[in-house]
Amino acid sequence: MDDWQQILQHSLRTPEEIAERFGLEVEAVRKIARAFKIQITPYYASLIKRKGDPIYRQVVPDLAELAENSGEDDPLEEDLDSPVPSIVHRYPDRVLFLVAHSCASYCRFCTRKRKVGDISKINPRYIEDGINYIKEHPEVRDVIVSGGDPLILSDDRLESILSQLRSIPHVEIIRIGTRMPCYLPQRITEELVSMLKKYHPLYMNVHFNHPDEITAEAARALNLLADAGIPLGNQTVLLKGVNDDVETMRRLMQKLLTVRVRPYYIYQADYVRGTEHFRTTVEKGLEIYQGLRGWTSGLAVPQYVIDAPGGGGKIPLIPEYVQSISEEKVVLRNYAGELFVYPQVKTPKRRRSRPQPPCFVSNSQRV
Numbered sequence: 001m002d003d004w005q006q007i008l009q010h011s012l013r014t015p016e017e018i019a020e021r022f023g024l025e026v027e028a029v030r031k032i033a034r035a036f037k038i039q040i041t042p043y044y045a046s047l048i049k050r051k052g053d054p055i056y057r058q059v060v061p062d063l064a065e066l067a068e069n070s071g072e073d074d075p076l077e078e079d080l081d082s083p084v085p086s087i088v089h090r091y092p093d094r095v096l097f098l099v100a101h102s103c104a105s106y107c108r109f110c111t112r113k114r115k116v117g118d119i120s121k122i123n124p125r126y127i128e129d130g131i132n133y134i135k136e137h138p139e140v141r142d143v144i145v146s147g148g149d150p151l152i153l154s155d156d157r158l159e160s161i162l163s164q165l166r167s168i169p170h171v172e173i174i175r176i177g178t179r180m181p182c183y184l185p186q187r188i189t190e191e192l193v194s195m196l197k198k199y200h201p202l203y204m205n206v207h208f209n210h211p212d213e214i215t216a217e218a219a220r221a222l223n224l225l226a227d228a229g230i231p232l233g234n235q236t237v238l239l240k241g242v243n244d245d246v247e248t249m250r251r252l253m254q255k256l257l258t259v260r261v262r263p264y265y266i267y268q269a270d271y272v273r274g275t276e277h278f279r280t281t282v283e284k285g286l287e288i289y290q291g292l293r294g295w296t297s298g299l300a301v302p303q304y305v306i307d308a309p310g311g312g313g314k315i316p317l318i319p320e321y322v323q324s325i326s327e328e329k330v331v332l333r334n335y336a337g338e339l340f341v342y343p344q345v346k347t348p349k350r351r352r353s354r355p356q357p358p359c360f361v362s363n364s365q366r367v
């Protein structure tokens with residue numbers, strides 16, 4: 001057994017262990033465990049400094065998860081865009097491919113809380129169907145390997161999936177979405193990265209929510225991946241009591257860049273059952289975006305998005321930088337709130353034509 005598998009085996013799992021370690025009532029933890037999977041790696045648990053801190057809140061169960069009327073099981077309606085159980089096909093040219101049901105630790109705010117940890121919902125026997133679906137859909141040029149956490153699989157099982165994907169000519173890029181560098185950085189081994197390297201162009205999106213998660217061990221893992229030529233992006237969820245202030249978020253984004261990870265998305269927390277206590281206002285998210293843009297490196301500014309309830313997909317939210325726009329000029333507000341004017345290009349008066357959508361270019365206009 002590999003080191004990482006041994007560490008994983010020693011994770012806190014039972015309500016008794018969890019209750020004892022964190023001074024909680026066993027009965028309460030049992031109740032939560034009946035609804036949602038609980039697990040914490042010893043490595044991640046060791047980062048907790050005190051009860052209720054940002055590391056603690058992400059993984060230690062809370063009775064608030066059982067609150068009534070607190071969101072939906074599948075707010076993104078992924079199940080409706082799911083032609084086979086392992087695939088979510090929502091966008092024209094890319095799919096989400098769910099290949100593993102479990103994770104090293106379980107985020108209390110997980111969007112797929114209804115599924116993760118449940119082998120009947122994300123099952124290895126659906127993988128073949130997923131591969132076949134992708135084979136039969138030539139429009140799919142980008143496959144996002146997700147779960148659960150795909151890096152929970154052994155190197156061999158993961159390689160079998162990656163090599164099958166690579167053998168499909170229309171699959172241009174493969175992405176892996178994983179929280180391993182955060183929850184169990186020991187998973188990132190020399191053997192793993194030399195296997196991954198064979199399947200380029202391969203991208204990886206990791207998931208860090210707080211600057212204290214970027215430890216020396218996490219940095220080692222990320223550097224190994226970056227050295228293998230794997231472009232690294234980060235997805236952060238905006239979470240109350242974890243990272244819902246400008247200072248923390250700015251520090252997180254800056255620290256990610258020092259370990260060669262480019263911030264990709266900040267997600268507004270989804271409307272998921274059992275996660276109401278993590279949600280913030282959208283105004284808070286916009287305030288954080290404004291506290292990044294201009295105040296620090298543009299590289300440190302991810303897109304702030306809401307994954308729209310009802311299956312609308314990711315929609316970017318951008319604070320209002322355009323004050324007004326006319327035929328003569330555009331009035332703009334910069335990051336510090338000062339106004340500037342950009343003169344519009346002078347165009348000869350055209351005959352009035354029917355209004356057209358902004359991206360429509362007619363032949364007469366193209367001459």
Ligand SMILES: *Cc1c(COP(=O)(O)O)cnc(C)c1O
Pocket residue numbers: 088089090091094095096144314
């Ligand atoms: C997030 C997501 C993707 C990938 O979106 P990008 O904006 O390309 O990163 C693809 N499919 C589904 C269903 C998603 O939720």
Ligand code: SF4
Pocket residue numbers: 102103105106107109110111112116147148149178179
């Ligand atoms: S690592 Fe990802 S899939 Fe697993 S519990 Fe956390 S958010 Fe959910």
